[in-house]
Amino acid sequence: MAIPTVLRIGLGTLVLGASALLGLAPDSPTFADADPNAITVAVTPAEVTLTPGAKTRVTVIVANPSDKDQAVTVDAIPSDNSITVTPPEPDPSAGQIMVPSKSSMAFQFSVKRDLDGTGQNQSVQFLAIGSGTQVPSNATSGGLKVNAAKTADLVTAVISPDLKDLKISEYRPADTSIVITNERGDPMNVLTITLRVPEQVTATVTCPGSNALDKEKMNEEVIKGGDRGQTGQLPNCVDQIAPRSQAVVPVHLTVGDTLTPGSRTLTAVVQAETAKQTDSTTVAAAASFDVEVFAESDILKAIGVPIFLLLPGAIIVLSSAWLVSKATGWRRALGGPPAPSFNTLSVQVLVSLAVSLVFAAVYPWATEHIVPMTRRDYLRTQGFSDFYYVILWSFIVAVLIWILSQLLYWTTSHWYIFREGDTATDVLRKVKARSKFGKPVQYLRVKTGEGDRDKGVRVRGLNASKTELVAPRIMYTPPTDPHSSAGTAASNYDDSPTAKNLRALVKEHGLLNGNKIAFYQADLPAPEKCPSARPHQTVYTCEQSSSANSTRHPPTRILEQSERPASPKQPPTVPTSN
Numbered sequence: 001m002a003i004p005t006v007l008r009i010g011l012g013t014l015v016l017g018a019s020a021l022l023g024l025a026p027d028s029p030t031f032a033d034a035d036p037n038a039i040t041v042a043v044t045p046a047e048v049t050l051t052p053g054a055k056t057r058v059t060v061i062v063a064n065p066s067d068k069d070q071a072v073t074v075d076a077i078p079s080d081n082s083i084t085v086t087p088p089e090p091d092p093s094a095g096q097i098m099v100p101s102k103s104s105m106a107f108q109f110s111v112k113r114d115l116d117g118t119g120q121n122q123s124v125q126f127l128a129i130g131s132g133t134q135v136p137s138n139a140t141s142g143g144l145k146v147n148a149a150k151t152a153d154l155v156t157a158v159i160s161p162d163l164k165d166l167k168i169s170e171y172r173p174a175d176t177s178i179v180i181t182n183e184r185g186d187p188m189n190v191l192t193i194t195l196r197v198p199e200q201v202t203a204t205v206t207c208p209g210s211n212a213l214d215k216e217k218m219n220e221e222v223i224k225g226g227d228r229g230q231t232g233q234l235p236n237c238v239d240q241i242a243p244r245s246q247a248v249v250p251v252h253l254t255v256g257d258t259l260t261p262g263s264r265t266l267t268a269v270v271q272a273e274t275a276k277q278t279d280s281t282t283v284a285a286a287a288s289f290d291v292e293v294f295a296e297s298d299i300l301k302a303i304g305v306p307i308f309l310l311l312p313g314a315i316i317v318l319s320s321a322w323l324v325s326k327a328t329g330w331r332r333a334l335g336g337p338p339a340p341s342f343n344t345l346s347v348q349v350l351v352s353l354a355v356s357l358v359f360a361a362v363y364p365w366a367t368e369h370i371v372p373m374t375r376r377d378y379l380r381t382q383g384f385s386d387f388y389y390v391i392l393w394s395f396i397v398a399v400l401i402w403i404l405s406q407l408l409y410w411t412t413s414h415w416y417i418f419r420e421g422d423t424a425t426d427v428l429r430k431v432k433a434r435s436k437f438g439k440p441v442q443y444l445r446v447k448t449g450e451g452d453r454d455k456g457v458r459v460r461g462l463n464a465s466k467t468e469l470v471a472p473r474i475m476y477t478p479p480t481d482p483h484s485s486a487g488t489a490a491s492n493y494d495d496s497p498t499a500k501n502l503r504a505l506v507k508e509h510g511l512l513n514g515n516k517i518a519f520y521q522a523d524l525p526a527p528e529k530c531p532s533a534r535p536h537q538t539v540y541t542c543e544q545s546s547s548a549n550s551t552r553h554p555p556t557r558i559l560e561q562s563e564r565p566a567s568p569k570q571p572p573t574v575p576t577s578n
Helices: 006-022 296-303 307-329 330-334 345-369 383-414 424-434 501-510
Strands: 040-044 048-051 055-064 070-078 083-086 097-099 101-115 121-134 135-148 154-158 175-182 188-197 199-208 219-224 230-235 245-257 264-275 278-292 442-449 456-463 466-471 474-479 490-492 517-523 541-544 553-557
Touching: 006 466, 040 121, 040 135, 040 474, 048 055, 048 101, 055 070, 055 097, 070 083, 070 101, 083 121, 097 101, 101 135, 101 219, 154 264, 154 278, 154 330, 175 278, 188 219, 188 245, 188 278, 199 230, 199 264, 219 230, 296 307, 307 345, 383 424, 383 553
Parallel strands: 048 135, 442 517
Antiparallel strands: 040 055, 055 101, 070 097, 070 121, 083 101, 121 135, 154 175, 175 245, 188 230, 188 264, 199 219, 199 245, 264 278, 442 456, 456 466, 466 541, 474 490, 517 553
C-alpha cells in the first residue's frame, strides 16, 4: 500500500520532533526501534566537509530485519537551503522500493554545498518509511553532518626549510626552496615567480621548468641584491602543476666579502591560474635570516674586544705600549716602563676608542692607495678579510709609534736626559737645556769616597731600580784677568778637557752668563756601591742612598771654582743661587 507524500512528510516531521524531545542525535535510533520488524537506516560517511560549490556522495543503507518484505521510501531533508541533496536513480523518494526480508539495500545520494551558503555547519536527515503485509508502517532516520570549509586556494607558496635560525656568511651559504602547492583538483599554471632579494645577498634560483627530473637541463637564474636589494622576474620557471601536487624551486643564497651584519628578508610572489584560465591568484611567501661576518663574534670574544670598531685601537695601544717599554731606552732613562699606564678599564677603553675613531677615518684611504689597493670601509660594510687588513695596519701604526718614540728618546737623551756614559760635554749640554726653564736647577754634590776624584754630582735618581746617576766633578777656575782666555780647568773625568777647551764649553753652554744652576752637597755610600764606575770616565750609576745616611749642605754653583777669591774688579761669572 502506497503512502501519500504528505503523509510521509508529516510522519517524518513527527519522528524528528520526537527525536528532539527525547534528546536523540540525528543519527540515533527512534522509538520505531521498539518494533523488531522496523527498518533501520545507516549513513556513511556520517560526516563530510564541503567548500562552497563542492559536492560529495554519501551512501544510505536501509536494512529490513523482519521476516516479511517491506516497501521503503527514503527522503532527504536538509537543515538549510544551502545544502542540495540529489537522489539516485531510481529515486527512492518517488515510489516504494521493495526491500527483501532479512536483507538491506544501499542508495547513493549526492550532497552539494551552494556557493552562496551561510558558511555555517549544516546537517541532512535521511528519513526511511517502511510498510508491508502483516508489518505495520514504521519510520526511522539517519543523519549526516555537513561541515562548512572555506574555498581552497588555487595555490599556496612557502619558503622551506625556514631560514630563521640560520646565519649566512661569506664562507657559510644557505640552501632553501620555494614550494608551490596546487590545492585544487584541477591543473594549475604558474605564470611567474617574482623574487625580492635583500641587499648584499645573491640568490641563485634553479628553475625546473619541464625538466624537473633532468638536472642538467634545469635553468639557473642569478639575482644579486646589490646595495639596496633587487627584484627578479622568473617567467616560465615552473610548468603546469598537477592537481594536489607540488613544485619545488631550489634557491641558493650567498653573501659577498663585504657586508653589513644584520637581519634580511627573502620574499617570493607567485602568480598562477587554472589550466582552463577561469580563475587566477597571487600568493606570497617570506623568510627572514641573519647575515654576519664569518667568525667575527668568536674572534672578538677570544680577544676580549666587545665590538669590531674597538679592535684596531686595542691592538695599537697594547702593541705600541709593549714595543716602547721593551725596545727603547725609555725604561732605562726614566727608571721604569714608559708604557701607557691605565688605572681603570674605562680609561683604556676611552683611549682605544679615540685611536679607533682616527683609524676608522684613515683606513679607507690606506686600503685604497697602499694595501690592498681596494677601498674598504668597515664603518659601512665589512668582511672576514678586514680582520687581516685591520690587524696588519694596526701593527704598522704601532711600529710607527715605536719609531717616533725612539726618535723622541734619541732627541731627549741627547739634549735633556742624563744617561750612564755621558761625557763632560754631554753633561754641560744637558745642564744648559734644563736651565732654560727659568728656575734654578738644583743637584746634590756628593762624595763617594775620601779622595777628590770621588767627588761628583748626583744628576738623577732612579726610583724604580733604587739607583742613581752620578756625574764626576767638573772644576773651572776663571783667570784673574777677565780679558784673558786662560784659566785652569780640572775634572774628575779621565778625559778632562784643557782649560781653554773647558772655558769654550762653559761659554758655549751659557754656564757663565747668568744661568741659575746650583748644587746641594751630600755624602753617598762607600765606593763599592757604585759598581758601574769605570772609574770616573763618564757618568756612572750608584745605589741610591737613603736620606738618613746622607749629609746635605747648602747650595753651591754648578761648576766648582777654586777656593781663592776672585779679583774685586772681576765681575762674578757664575751667580750664586739662593
